[in-house]
Amino acid sequence: xxxxxxxxxxxxxxxxxxxxxxxxxxxxxxxxxxxxxxxxxxxxxxxxxxxxxxxxxxxxxxxxxxxxxxxxxxxxxxxxxxxxxxxxxxxxxxxxxxxxxxxxxxxxxxxxxxxxxxxxxxxxxxxx
Numbered sequence: 001x002x003x004x005x006x007x008x009x010x011x012x013x014x015x016x017x018x019x020x021x022x023x024x025x026x027x028x029x030x031x032x033x034x035x036x037x038x039x040x041x042x043x044x045x046x047x048x049x050x051x052x053x054x055x056x057x058x059x060x061x062x063x064x065x066x067x068x069x070x071x072x073x074x075x076x077x078x079x080x081x082x083x084x085x086x087x088x089x090x091x092x093x094x095x096x097x098x099x100x101x102x103x104x105x106x107x108x109x110x111x112x113x114x115x116x117x118x119x120x121x122x123x124x125x126x127x128x
Contacts, residue, residue, distance in 0.1 A: 033108055034087055037128035040064040045121035065128055 065077045074083045074094060084095040092103040092115060103123070107114040113125040 033110065034068045034092070034113065035070050036068060038066045038068065038113060038125035039128045040066065041124040041126050043121070043123045045117070045123075066125065 067075045067077075068085065069075065072084055072086055074085045075081075086093050087105070090105050092105055094101045094103070101117055103115040103117050103121075105113065106116055111127045113123075115121075115123040115125070
């Protein structure tokens with residue numbers, strides 16, 4: 001009888017352990033939301049870099065489109081530069097030859113992305 005009671009308690013404890021160890025719901029990565037074509041609505045910056053040359057308008061009438069590829073490559077229309085990017089937590093990390101820019105994602109949804117880099121740069125994108 002004692003053995004049966006111990007076995008029952010052990011079985012219940014094992015069940016509780018495995019239920020508590022159930023995998024947490026994994027949220028889709030932010031990268032899934034950023035992949036695609038984005039129009040640069042506005043940008044303001046005081047620091048120059050390869051990434052910023054991608055977003056900088058050629059003139060007041062030009063429209064810049066950024067493509068965040070599923071292959072982690074970032075491209076812009078009218079520019080042959082290709083940069084690597086990835087999203088980690090609430091940051092967009094853009095790797096250049098000698099520089100890594102870490103943008104804080106201030107807002108992201110299906111139609112808008114707002115980025116900031118320190119106090120020097122803000123970029124507002126809308127889904128194309």
